[in-house]
Amino acid sequence: MSQITSSGVTLISQGTGYGLLIGLGILFCGVILIAVKIQKAYLDEDSGKSEMFMVANRTVGTGLTASAVFSSWMWINETVFSAVNCYRFGLAAPMIALMAVLGVLAKLRVPYAHTSLEIIRMRYGKIAHVVFLVLNLFCNIFGCASMILTGSQLIHGIAGIHFVAATVLIPLGVVLYTAVGGLKATFLTDYLHTAIALILIIYFTMAILTHEAIGGLYGLYDKVTAISDENYIPGNYKGSLLTMKSHDAIIWGLILKFGNLALVVMDTAFWQKSFATEVKATVPGYNLAAIAIFGVPWGLGTVIGLAARVLHDTPLFPTYPGEFTQQEVLTGFVMPYTIQAIIGEKGVVAFFVLLFMALTSTVSSSMIAVSSILSFDVYKTYINPTASDKRIIRVSHLSVVFHGVFITAFSIILNYGGANMTWIGYFRPILTSSGIIPLIFTLTWAGQTRLAATWAPILGFISGLTIWLATAKSMYGTINLATTMKEAPCLFDWRQFLRIELVETPDSDDTISSTATDQNIPEKQPVTSSSSSTTDTIHQSDSNSNNTEVNNLDDLRHPFDGDTLNQLRRWYRIAWLMWAVLVLLTFVVWPMPLYRDYIFNKPFFAGWTIVAIVWQFLAFVSVVVYPIYDGRYEIWTAAKGVTKTIRLKGLIAAGFVRT
Numbered sequence: 329m330s331q332i333t334s335s336g337v338t339l340i341s342q343g344t345g346y347g348l349l350i351g352l353g354i355l356f357c358g359v360i361l362i363a364v365k366i367q368k369a370y371l372d373e374d375s376g377k378s379e380m381f382m383v384a385n386r387t388v389g390t391g392l393t394a395s396a397v398f399s400s401w402m403w404i405n406e407t408v409f410s411a412v413n414c415y416r417f418g419l420a421a422p423m424i425a426l427m428a429v430l431g432v433l434a435k436l437r438v439p440y441a442h443t444s445l446e447i448i449r450m451r452y453g454k455i456a457h458v459v460f461l462v463l464n465l466f467c468n469i470f471g472c473a474s475m476i477l478t479g480s481q482l483i484h485g486i487a488g489i490h491f492v493a494a495t496v497l498i499p500l501g502v503v504l505y506t507a508v509g510g511l512k513a514t515f516l517t518d519y520l521h522t523a524i525a526l527i528l529i530i531y532f533t534m535a536i537l538t539h540e541a542i543g544g545l546y547g548l549y550d551k552v553t554a555i556s557d558e559n560y561i562p563g564n565y566k567g568s569l570l571t572m573k574s575h576d577a578i579i580w581g582l583i584l585k586f587g588n589l590a591l592v593v594m595d596t597a598f599w600q601k602s603f604a605t606e607v608k609a610t611v612p613g614y615n616l617a618a619i620a621i622f623g624v625p626w627g628l629g630t631v632i633g634l635a636a637r638v639l640h641d642t643p644l645f646p647t648y649p650g651e652f653t654q655q656e657v658l659t660g661f662v663m664p665y666t667i668q669a670i671i672g673e674k675g676v677v678a679f680f681v682l683l684f685m686a687l688t689s690t691v692s693s694s695m696i697a698v699s700s701i702l703s704f705d706v707y708k709t710y711i712n713p714t715a716s717d718k719r720i721i722r723v724s725h726l727s728v729v730f731h732g733v734f735i736t737a738f739s740i741i742l743n744y745g746g747a748n749m750t751w752i753g754y755f756r757p758i759l760t761s762s763g764i765i766p767l768i769f770t771l772t773w774a775g776q777t778r779l780a781a782t783w784a785p786i787l788g789f790i791s792g793l794t795i796w797l798a799t800a801k802s803m804y805g806t807i808n809l810a811t812t813m814k815e816a817p818c819l820f821d822w823r824q825f826l827r828i829e830l831v832e833t834p835d836s837d838d839t840i841s842s843t844a845t846d847q848n849i850p851e852k853q854p855v856t857s858s859s860s861s862t863t864d865t866i867h868q869s870d871s872n873s874n875n876t877e878v879n880n881l882d883d884l885r886h887p888f889d890g891d892t893l894n895q896l897r898r899w900y901r902i903a904w905l906m907w908a909v910l911v912l913l914t915f916v917v918w919p920m921p922l923y924r925d926y927i928f929n930k931p932f933f934a935g936w937t938i939v940a941i942v943w944q945f946l947a948f949v950s951v952v953v954y955p956i957y958d959g960r961y962e963i964w965t966a967a968k969g970v971t972k973t974i975r976l977k978g979l980i981a982a983g984f985v986r987t
């Protein structure tokens with residue numbers, strides 16, 4: 329692999345880097361393992377059962393859902409690379425609620441699903457199931473590998489740690505707590521990641537903006553204006569950094585939007601989070617996160633990206649007097665170098681922690697998603713259909729370990745091949761986006777045929793890959809990593825889904841039933857004749873279904889009661905409304921009027937940035953403070969249980985109570 333940094337620049341010592349990487353892994357692993365034990369002892373949440381391991385007993389509330397979804401969306405794209413793209417393209421670059429619609433619709437039509445692939449298999453059969461299985465695995469593998477790849481490259485550049493060592497250490501602790509704690513463990517780590525990361529993001533934004541080298545909002549504007557001639561951006565209006573009219577930023581933004589849509593819809597992890605939520609939590613949780621996430625790339629990217637432009641040719645910058653190379657920019661060093669220039673080594677240590685938060689959140693979600701696919705959609709479907717709950721859990725644990733080893737090796741291969749986050753950002757949407765529409769239509773449109781669902785992703789991928797490579801060849805004369813990183817190339821009966829059931833074995837029936845009762849979620853109902861409320865929920869059967877299938881379908885009854893179904897229908901309408909509003913706001917009302925021959929003046933720039941910073945604080949309240957309030961009863965119950973146990977053990981040790 330070629331050297332990433334231009335002059336062997338390192339920002340902290342190797343010892344500090346190894347200490348942070350290993351220490352944070354051990355710390356998080358310990359915290360989560362303790363939390364899992366507390367959940368099992370005092371909240372009746374046993375991750376040794378597949379329903380708990382894969383979908384958290386479907387009882388996660390609004391606050392924790394919002395925090396977990398926010399964490400899942402707060403990839404390195406939203407943090408480190410928002411600064412990179414503002415540095416490259418200017419203000420236009422630092423600019424997701426559809427999953428709320430799909431999540432609540434999935435609860436209505438597929439109440440006991442564990443992965444999105446179960447839905448595909450039930451509707452279209454084995455061939456389509458295998459096609460989407462491959463696409464889902466590709467989505468998770470490349471998404472996870474891109475995070476580990478970028479993280480290892482950044483850690484290598486920051487601390488001089490060999491990228492192979494960093495690649496091995498990043499997922500190491502995650503494997504252990506994910507294998508033990510399952511999906512609920514990822515919700516808990518997501519909350520911790522979100523809380524710590526948002527605190528650091530706000531700290532970085534404020535510390536850099538108020539530093540004397542930047543001079544506040546007006547100082548930043550004046551300094552960016554003063555260096556405009558030396559920082560001319562081709563494709564921007566008048567080459568300015570302070571305009572929303574940017575050709576390359578628009579192209580990158582569209583690619584990122586489709587890439588993020590593919591990440592959400594094609595990633596089993598996002599579906600599992602929606603399956604895991606309470607009926608009333610899916611829509612508000614996802615939409616709260618969708619609104620809050622704008623504060624991260626908007627505020628952080630604007631301040632750090634523009635500050636890097638101001639500082640990169642000054643003695644404060646770590647590469648000075650050498651050049652801040654394009655390779656360093658594309659690999660993600662805009663943010664750590666700017667933090668080093670303004671805050672110093674303590675800031676770089678804090679950035680290292682932020683990087684760890686973003687990396688491990690992604691890796692843990694990917695591991696539980698892949699383990700669910702391998703255990704449910706491969707092992708239980710094609711290898712051992714009669715597998716018990718314990719056997720599925722055992723396979724899930726082994727799958728987590730296998731995925732950890734595989735993704736480490738795959739990330740190392742990508743690293744040696746010279747790939748970086750920017751290249752993967754172009755390739756991943758081409759690889760997985762062809763499945764977006766067929767998967768959405770699987771739940772929303774009864775008219776999609778088996779043939780369309782099976783062949784659309786295959787043909788879409790082939791045509792997309794062909795056009796991508798052919799465009800690179802025709803425009804730049806050759807096909808390689810550099811040229812493919814350029815901006816320019818880049819009728820069913822819903823009642824069938826009720827056949828998907830909870831995993832139940834004789835040793836787990838009582839646990840599932842008692843948990844459902846305690847947590848106010850519907851138990852699996854016996855098969856009886858369909859009620860009128862069920863008939864309202866589902867459409868007519870496929871015309872190709874035979875009479876026997878129709879009769880069997882008529883015998884199926886939705887497991888949710890009438891009140892729950894009405895509640896879901898109401899949330900479904902709200903979800904579509906919220907999605908439409910957010911799309912209009914983030915695509916039409918907000919950015920489009922600014923895509924014109926206009927360079928921000930000083931008051932407008934100040935107002936723009938102030939709103940972005942306020943948004944960061946509102947995000948903190950929404951996904952860090954609110955989850956504590958929302959889960960106050962569970963927290964109080966667990967705290968009382970732990971206190972009682974500690975007091976009892978103290979009395980036993982003192983001899984006042986006999987065991």
